[in-house]
Amino acid sequence: MIATLPAVAGGWYACTSIACYLAYTRDKRAAQTGRRRTPERTLLLLGLIGGWPGGLLAQRLVRHKTGKMSFQVKFWITVVANLAVLLVV
Template sequence: MIDKRAARLKRRRIPERTLLLLGLVGGWPGGLLAQSIVRHKTVKASFQRQFWTSVVLNAALLFWLAA
């Protein structure tokens, strides 16, 4: 919501790299929720590919740590 508001007001936005790094370290459920509730970053295909790659990497890391 903060990033969408910044976009509307032509202000500095949260870099995609930051969003992806947060997802990689376990914040992807919140990212997924933001995508579904406020339709944030749902259209940009390159971001979606990177987002889902970070989800898979995070899940693989959790699986590896649990084993």
């Protein structure tokens, strides 16, 4: 059981990271075209449950949410919280 945890965790992080990356890029396009935006709460929740690597990648590649300090603080709190839970499990 313990041997399968890394594979399961890796799969989880991969799937949630892809979802988070897509949510960021979709929100960036919506911001550029004046369409309905993805709530910041949703982006942060996706990061909290394991998608933060994808969120971080999207922030760097599509330059989204990088200049908003209040979001960045919340984002990094969710990263630390996610990693803390991972270390406990």
